[in-house]
Amino acid sequence: MSALDTLISGGDVLLPDGLHRLDLGLKDGVVAGVYLPRTAPEATKTIDAYGKTVLPGIVDIHFHVRAPAYPERGTVLSETRAAAAGGVTTMFEMPISKPCCSTPQELSRRRDHFNENAVIDFALYAAPGDLTDSTRDKMIELGCIAFKIFTTPPPAGRTDEFEGLAFPEEADQLRALYLLAKTGRPLVVHAESASLLAHYEKIAQSLDPSNASTHGKSRPDICESVAVAKLLAMNIKAQAKLHIAHVSSAQTVKVLRSFLGTSDFTAETCPQYLFTTEKDVARAGIYAKVNPPIRHQADQDALWQAISDGIINYVTTDHAPFSKEEKKAAEGNFPAAPPGVPGVEFILPSMLDAVARGRLSLKHAHDLISANGARRFGLYPFKGALLPGSAADVTIVDLTGETVISAKTLHTHAREVAHLYEGRHLRGAVTQTILKGNTIFLNGAVTGSQGGGEFVNPNTQNDRKID
Secondary structure (H helix, E strand, O other), rough: OOOOOEEEEEEEEOOEEEEEEEEEEEEEEEEEEEOOOOOOOOOOEEEOOOOOEEEEEEEEEEEEOOOOOOHHHHOOOOOOOHHHHOOEEEEEEOOOOOOOOOOHHHHHHHHHHHHHOOOOOEEEEEOOOHHHHHHHHHHHHHHHOOEEEEOOOOOOHHHHHHHEOOOOOHHHHHHHHHOOOOOOOOOOEEEEOOEEEHHHHHHOOOOOOOOHHHHHHHOHHHHHHHHHHHHHHHHHHOOOOEOOOOOOHHHHHHHHHHHOOOOOEEEOOHHHHOOOOOHHHHHHHHHHHHHOOOHHHHHHHHHHHHHHHHHOOEOOOOOOOOHHHHHHHHOOOOOOOOOOOOOOOOOOHHHHHHHHHOOOOHHHHHHHHHHHHHHOOOOOOOOOOOOOHHHHHHHEEEEEEEEOOOOOOOOOHHHHHOOOOOOOEEEEEEEEEOOOOOOEEEOOOOOOOOOOOOOOHHHHHHHOOOO
């Protein structure tokens, strides 16, 4: 019997201290070792990675499938297949579903559904529900990766999807922060001020609904920055492990800077804010509507500066597919359009393109979309690293290759509404994705099996010994 199941040879391997020309050995679903060229033990199979770069699999900490609800928007199978094509080996599913994942029963039901269908590994967020210790403790016992809340009210007609998730009252937000303090589980927050949203949405009623700028004017940056400032002020008292989702504005970056050192908080942004502006929304129309809105070049510049300065240390997809029928029904009406774009096949190529353009180093790019998230949520170095004992989750990329975003080649069920990124040419391409030592994507074809992914339970991570 061979000492290794697979040897990935000849490539540049990204280790925690940077790139090295090494061979990577995989055995029984984990990394067996890293070896100088021609020194590795015998392997059953060898993957020639000459000219390629070998990365730890991408860990996307902000993802929406909503399953088992709304299969017309995409399923666990379709969207985790898309994730595999994008080099993502682990995704964290948000709690919006029908009903909301705000009870232990619903968390168990979703875990079982994902186990049966996921092509990649997955973790599940929970909503804190009734804000009681007993519900919180049961969710943690079941292995939720973290908790999520919105500071906005439930959208009209979707109360059951946001029951126990939407907390527009600041007193409830503070209760949630205290509830999660000292548990070790982060509280992730979609932060926009409910009262200011109501104010600006009323003003926007007099504006042209077909104009892309109307959406931004109905949810201006002050809605985000005020909500974030209040949360950070409250967390000075609560001292929870707070994470601010999808930061979109220069104003919010200023708030984050001003609160540095006051509590354990982190923040993320997304490719739609880093690589597009309101001009792209005007071109793509309602298909590019997201919440918070895509803003201006000055906001994009501030987000990149925040990444450079270490104010923002996470880039996530906020992958949110909708059906073509749902988006098309709101043509010419931004207020009525569903918010969300499919982005899981865009995140890695877009970050590789940023590396090619000299905007950041490859290690920094990978930290933003994989290693940092694994650390923050207690999975590192089993996830997000290639060390002996780490998961054999590998993404092989060609830094000199090209990715062209096209509905013809995307794997997401929402490929027909990916207008925001359609036609983009990006330098860098995913050529192979490996999960637990098994190839799940190779040269354009998804080869992973339905149910091949596993539930990632942070409760078990401390039992793993990683060299």
